[in-house]
Amino acid sequence: NADVAMYRVKEHGRNNYRFYAPEMNHMALDRLDMEGNLRRALERDEITVFYQPILSLESGRIIGAEALARWNHPRIGMIHPPEFIPLAEETGLIIPLGERVLRLVCAQLAAWRKAGLPPLRAAINISARQFRQDDLPRLVGRVLDEAGLAGDALELELTESMVMHDVDNAIAMLRELKQLGVDLALDDFGTGYSSLSYLKRFPIDALKIDRSFVRDIDSEADDAAIAHAVIAMAHSLGLRVIAEGVENEAQLELLRRYGCDDFQGFLFSRAVPAEEFALLLKSGRTMPPAECEA
Ligand code: C2E
Numbered sequence: 001n002a003d004v005a006m007y008r009v010k011e012h013g014r015n016n017y018r019f020y021a022p023e024m025n026h027m028a029l030d031r032l033d034m035e036g037n038l039r040r041a042l043e044r045d046e047i048t049v050f051y052q053p054i055l056s057l058e059s060g061r062i063i064g065a066e067a068l069a070r071w072n073h074p075r076i077g078m079i080h081p082p083e084f085i086p087l088a089e090e091t092g093l094i095i096p097l098g099e100r101v102l103r104l105v106c107a108q109l110a111a112w113r114k115a116g117l118p119p120l121r122a123a124i125n126i127s128a129r130q131f132r133q134d135d136l137p138r139l140v141g142r143v144l145d146e147a148g149l150a151g152d153a154l155e156l157e158l159t160e161s162m163v164m165h166d167v168d169n170a171i172a173m174l175r176e177l178k179q180l181g182v183d184l185a186l187d188d189f190g191t192g193y194s195s196l197s198y199l200k201r202f203p204i205d206a207l208k209i210d211r212s213f214v215r216d217i218d219s220e221a222d223d224a225a226i227a228h229a230v231i232a233m234a235h236s237l238g239l240r241v242i243a244e245g246v247e248n249e250a251q252l253e254l255l256r257r258y259g260c261d262d263f264q265g266f267l268f269s270r271a272v273p274a275e276e277f278a279l280l281l282k283s284g285r286t287m288p289p290a291e292c293e294a
């Protein structure tokens with residue numbers, strides 16, 4: 001049984017656990033078991049979604065959330081995406097998993113609206129395999145309809161490598177998705193190979209600057225220059241810019257100075273369960289906290 005080789009290891013937060021086994025090749029050994037476990041996890045509704053607030057740098061207010069999958073394993077605890085998304089992608093389980101996430105998020109957005117919370121947009125990560133499914137736009141449209149939501153309730157996050165892989169097909173797919181009224185963002189920007197000028201060809205709305213550039217923005221001149229240039233050029237192409245992985249005030253201040261539009265990061269909040277996110281919204285908490293009215 002795969003569980004035998006998995007140990008609970010406390011990470012930063014209270015509920016964060018990682019798979020860990022002493023053997024170097026534990027992933028290979030556990031793979032089949034993991035696949036079965038993940039399949040059962042889907043059947044047993046163990047896949048859940050946490051929400052990380054996305055804030056406007058200008059207003060300091062929450063304007064949306066990134067939906068991040070979590071596997072709530074009955075014995076191991078909360079398992080994070082890097083531990084199961086790659087396997088899901090390899091085995092094709094990402095298709096039902098991605099649909100599950102999409103449904104959970106749309107149902108949650110609808111419930112929040114019904115409860116009188118201000119409408120906000122959720123960003124959903126789309127995997128390479130999902131992006132290659134011709135019926136992805138139809139699925140997204142159907143799930144939005146069933147939840148009674150307009151397309152602008154969602155931002156779909158894609159990666160550079162996904163759209164660069166087969167450019168003509170990618171552009172056709174992006175156009176179809178845009179027709180639903182959803183926003184499209186390029187995630188982890190800067191980690192792939194595309195040039196900014198190339199982006200003109202894609203009907204996208206936003207760029208997310210990868211965490212690896214934000215991390216040393218306040219200490220490495222190169223990273224600061226890259227972030228600054230990416231923001232300026234994205235704006236000249238009419239794209240919104242979201243910085244991810246903002247962990248301290250110095251990073252936030254630089255991003256503000258460079259004109260970055262939105263941000264997310266541990267400085268304000270980690271990804272939290274839906275109920276906690278709703279409390280955060282209702283609290284009216286802003287960033288910087290000095291602007292807090294309470
Ligand atoms: P991502 O889309 O780039 O999501 C941002 C990741 O950075 C999240 O990790 C988030 O918790 C983490 N993060 C946010 N702010 C900070 C910060 O200030 N510091 C640090 N150190 N980390 C921060 P998470 O939730 O573990 O997700 C990892 C990746 O897994 C995501 O990266 C995304 O590529 C993938 N993923 C997550 N959920 C889904 C999903 O539903 N479907 C698909 N296809 N992929 C998903």
Ligand code: MG
Pocket residue numbers: 066125157187
């Ligand atoms: Mg993302």
Ligand code: MG
Pocket residue numbers: 187188208210244
């Ligand atoms: Mg990202």
Ligand code: MG
Pocket residue numbers: 188210211244
């Ligand atoms: Mg990233």
